[in-house]
Amino acid sequence: MSFFKKLRDAIVQKSEAVTQKFTQGLTKTRDVLVGKVEELIRRYKKIDEDFFEELEEILIGADVGVTTVMELIDELRDEVRKRKIEEAADLQPILSEKLVALLQGGGSERDTSLNIHPGQLNVILFVGVNGVGKTTTIGKMAHMLKQQGNKVLLAAGDTFRAAAIEQLEVWGGRVGVDVIKHQQGADPAAVIYDAVQAAKSRGVDVLLCDTAGRLQNKVNLMEELAKVYRVLQREIPGAPHEVLLVLDATTGQNAMSQAKTFGQSAGVTGIVLTKLDGTAKGGIVIAIRNELNLPVKYVGLGEKMDDLQPFDPEQFVHALFAGVMDDEAKTGE
Amino acid sequence: MAFESLASRLQSAFDKLRGRGKIDEQAVNEAMREVRLALLEADVNFKVVKDFVARVKERAIGQEVLKSLTPGQMVIKVVNEELTELMGGNVAKIAVAAKPPTVVMMVGLQGAGKTTTTGKLAKYLQKQNRKPLLVAGDIYRPAAIKQLQVLGEQVKAPVFTLGDQVSPVEIARQAIEHAKENHLDYVLIDTAGRLHIDEVLMDELKQVRDVAKPDEILLVVDAMTGQDAVNVAESFNQQLELTGVILTKLDGDTRGGAALSVKAVTGQPIKFAGMGEKLDSLEPFHPDRMASRILGMGDVLSLIEKAQEAVDTEKAKEMERQMRQGEFTFDMFLDSMQQMRKLGPLEDILGMMPGMNKMKDLKVDEKQLGRVEAIVKSMTLTERANPDLLNASRRKRIAAGSGTSVQEVNRFIKQFEEMKKMMKQFTGMADKMQKKSKKKGFGLPFMGKSAGNLPLKERGPGFPFNFKPPFK
Numbered sequence: 001m002s003f004f005k006k007l008r009d010a011i012v013q014k015s016e017a018v019t020q021k022f023t024q025g026l027t028k029t030r031d032v033l034v035g036k037v038e039e040l041i042r043r044y045k046k047i048d049e050d051f052f053e054e055l056e057e058i059l060i061g062a063d064v065g066v067t068t069v070m071e072l073i074d075e076l077r078d079e080v081r082k083r084k085i086e087e088a089a090d091l092q093p094i095l096s097e098k099l100v101a102l103l104q105g106g107g108s109e110r111d112t113s114l115n116i117h118p119g120q121l122n123v124i125l126f127v128g129v130n131g132v133g134k135t136t137t138i139g140k141m142a143h144m145l146k147q148q149g150n151k152v153l154l155a156a157g158d159t160f161r162a163a164a165i166e167q168l169e170v171w172g173g174r175v176g177v178d179v180i181k182h183q184q185g186a187d188p189a190a191v192i193y194d195a196v197q198a199a200k201s202r203g204v205d206v207l208l209c210d211t212a213g214r215l216q217n218k219v220n221l222m223e224e225l226a227k228v229y230r231v232l233q234r235e236i237p238g239a240p241h242e243v244l245l246v247l248d249a250t251t252g253q254n255a256m257s258q259a260k261t262f263g264q265s266a267g268v269t270g271i272v273l274t275k276l277d278g279t280a281k282g283g284i285v286i287a288i289r290n291e292l293n294l295p296v297k298y299v300g301l302g303e304k305m306d307d308l309q310p311f312d313p314e315q316f317v318h319a320l321f322a323g324v325m326d327d328e329a330k331t332g333e
Numbered sequence: 334m335a336f337e338s339l340a341s342r343l344q345s346a347f348d349k350l351r352g353r354g355k356i357d358e359q360a361v362n363e364a365m366r367e368v369r370l371a372l373l374e375a376d377v378n379f380k381v382v383k384d385f386v387a388r389v390k391e392r393a394i395g396q397e398v399l400k401s402l403t404p405g406q407m408v409i410k411v412v413n414e415e416l417t418e419l420m421g422g423n424v425a426k427i428a429v430a431a432k433p434p435t436v437v438m439m440v441g442l443q444g445a446g447k448t449t450t451t452g453k454l455a456k457y458l459q460k461q462n463r464k465p466l467l468v469a470g471d472i473y474r475p476a477a478i479k480q481l482q483v484l485g486e487q488v489k490a491p492v493f494t495l496g497d498q499v500s501p502v503e504i505a506r507q508a509i510e511h512a513k514e515n516h517l518d519y520v521l522i523d524t525a526g527r528l529h530i531d532e533v534l535m536d537e538l539k540q541v542r543d544v545a546k547p548d549e550i551l552l553v554v555d556a557m558t559g560q561d562a563v564n565v566a567e568s569f570n571q572q573l574e575l576t577g578v579i580l581t582k583l584d585g586d587t588r589g590g591a592a593l594s595v596k597a598v599t600g601q602p603i604k605f606a607g608m609g610e611k612l613d614s615l616e617p618f619h620p621d622r623m624a625s626r627i628l629g630m631g632d633v634l635s636l637i638e639k640a641q642e643a644v645d646t647e648k649a650k651e652m653e654r655q656m657r658q659g660e661f662t663f664d665m666f667l668d669s670m671q672q673m674r675k676l677g678p679l680e681d682i683l684g685m686m687p688g689m690n691k692m693k694d695l696k697v698d699e700k701q702l703g704r705v706e707a708i709v710k711s712m713t714l715t716e717r718a719n720p721d722l723l724n725a726s727r728r729k730r731i732a733a734g735s736g737t738s739v740q741e742v743n744r745f746i747k748q749f750e751e752m753k754k755m756m757k758q759f760t761g762m763a764d765k766m767q768k769k770s771k772k773k774g775f776g777l778p779f780m781g782k783s784a785g786n787l788p789l790k791e792r793g794p795g796f797p798f799n800f801k802p803p804f805k
Contacts, residue, residue, distance in 0.1 A: 057379045061560050130444075161480070162487070166479045170476055
């Protein structure tokens with residue numbers, strides 16, 4: 001059975017609605033990445049240096065990341081030499097397969113679900129640079145967790161940015177969960193401490209902690225984050241159960257630096273990729289999976305409350321290669 | 334994923350070819366590949382890179398590079414020049430309407446930093462004795478209006494809002510009326526973040542524009558944006574006819590290639606750059622310095638400028654004279670430390686130095702500097718001038734006086750002695766370097782190409798690099 005057929009069968013098992021969300025949200029990425037590769041292959045027929053160079057550009061243009069692209073291209077060159085491939089069309093399945101392998105990143109068995117367990121207080125800490133959508137993601141996740149029957153509490157740990165607390169409160173109101181807050185300028189660790197106490201006494205299932213956006217090269221601000229982390233660690237054994245780095249999918253190569261630095265100082269356990277709909281370049285997902293040992297757990301695929309979706313590599317690949325798969329399925333039959 | 338600077342990449346490319354005797358077209362091609370990779374790694378859009386590389390190559394294959402004794406550096410020079418030109422030469426200013434108020438519209442994607450930048454721009458205008466009005470035109474994001482109100486309070490500028498139930502078009506219209514009545518000369522309209530492919534919201538922006546007739550439409554772009562920056566800028570420009578760009582979050586460690594992409598597709602100047610969390614951290618954008626940054630050569634000019642603002646030249650000259658004679662006292666140390674701290678947080682300063690961006694682990698503990706200051710200040714004047722006096726009982730007294738321990742005092746004195754030794758070597762070395770660089774035309778190797786061109790000397794020797802702070 002061909003690779004794509006297997007994948008397609010796997011997708012069929014999944015809910016139609018989710019598949020559609022992925023397919024719609026990733027339209028742009030698909031156009032940029034897959035569409036261009038196909039066009040390139042049609043145009044070139046024979047494989048030569050220019051072909052590789054253009055392929056390189058397409059991949060980089062989707063923010064796949066220079067390092068990953070170089071590795072990929074080198075591997076392809078090897079394959080071409082080994083298998084004596086001359087026709088560009090023959091290279092396509094190999095390329096698709098390689099991309100999929102990169103996406104699954106040897107971590108296909110890795111769980112993308114959240115590390116939360118019923119019957120205990122679970123703490124999720126959200127970190128990231130400015131303007132990636134931390135507060136919005138918390139709002140959406142609170143909605144999702146509440147739908148699943150959890151008792152949720154929000155902690156307004158962004159005490160720096162003007163009106164960040166109010167923004168979280170609006171989300172709290174929409175979703176119908178309480179928000180623990182201090183005033184602007186307060187010590188975020190103190191807010192988190194209070195929120196933990198409140199969560200304990202109210203018998204909350206999941207506590208979602210917002211933090212101020214900070215650029216990863218600001219040592220002092222990263223220290224502040226470390227303090228928040230320590231407070232959580234001290235107050236609840238095993239906490240924080242998840243530290244989610246929120247990444248803006250429009251970010252370029254700097255996403256790597258963010259993931260690395262936050263990974264070191266805040267013990268990131270997973271990534272939420274926001275703004276993946278519309279303009280976004282899903283390529284960064286490939287780079288992250290290839291170059292870093294961090295799973296992408298959730299993706300933001302739209303502006304609505306229920307547009308936060310668990311990341312599913314299979315869905316992602318399916319959405320990207322939908323066209324390719326149909327072609328292959330046809331020729332296979 | 335080490336970001337090698339382009340300078341060092343080129344150097345190694347040419348080192349490999351050194352044995353061949355002659356530098357030919359193939360060598361240039363090799364170098365161009367490095368240029369291309371460096372730009373791509375800096376997030377410059379690949380189409381922009383392609384055009385750029387073609388242009389540089391044309392010049393590089395010309396005589397000036399091949400005949401040069403140091404082709405590697407020549408290539409960097411050409412790249413830097415072309416890059417600066419592409420970035421658009423001069424510092425651009427914000428528009429002033431013939432008849433006030435000047436209307437400025439802020440547009441961009443979600444999370445680019447429009448609202449914060451609006452606040453910063455108000456502060457910037459106030460410093461120039463302008464009276465800005467902030468207009469809360471983001472009626473969609475929760476608490477965006479409140480955010481602008483808080484910012485307005487912080488910079489003490491009036492904020493115009495009609496709540497989140499009135500259309501942005503109407504808000505803009507009334508705001509301008511309001512500004513006219515109250516004799517405010519700048520109207521800064523904040524708008525909601527939107528995707529450039531969202532037709533409904535883009536239409537709304539066009540309507541706001543038609544009503545407000547802005548003198549400036551500024552696209553706010555996150556400096557960390559990847560390849561998509563081109564599409565964003567292109568479509569905002571097509572639909573709204575931008576007049577300029579503001580680059581935000583440039584204080585991060587991104588190389589900011591987006592700047593180049595945005596400039597290349599819109600043709601509009603980048604007018605400001607957001608350089609920090611504080612409200613006075615909006616700075617005029619210097620294209621030439623951005624060129625150096627994209628190439629990974631550090632922002633030496635900004636550093637020098639900062640130093641000039643903060644440093645007392647007379648004092649520095651005197652200090653340099655003393656140092657050349659091998660003198661170095663605690664007083665001098667204290668002086669230079671205080672001057673250095675006037676420049677701002679040490680990390681920011683180090684970030685601007687070429688080569689320093691690699692030293693990620695370098696952590697500067699500002700508190701530690703405070704303790705050092707206390708130690709020096711607990712010494713008597715005689716002790717400060719004459720470190721040899723410091724025997725055990727004096728050290729004990731100093732520790733008590735500064736609230737530190739004898740161990741800390743000892744450690745500091747040891748560091749100080751080492752610094753003194755180093756200083757001697759350094760001043761000696763600097764003299765030699767100067768002579769050498771005159772001959773070769775290029776300066777300190779770690780400064781890349783720019784050092785040779787920098788008028789370091791004319792700008793005065795008052796650069797307080799002549800000490801090493803006690804890093805932990």
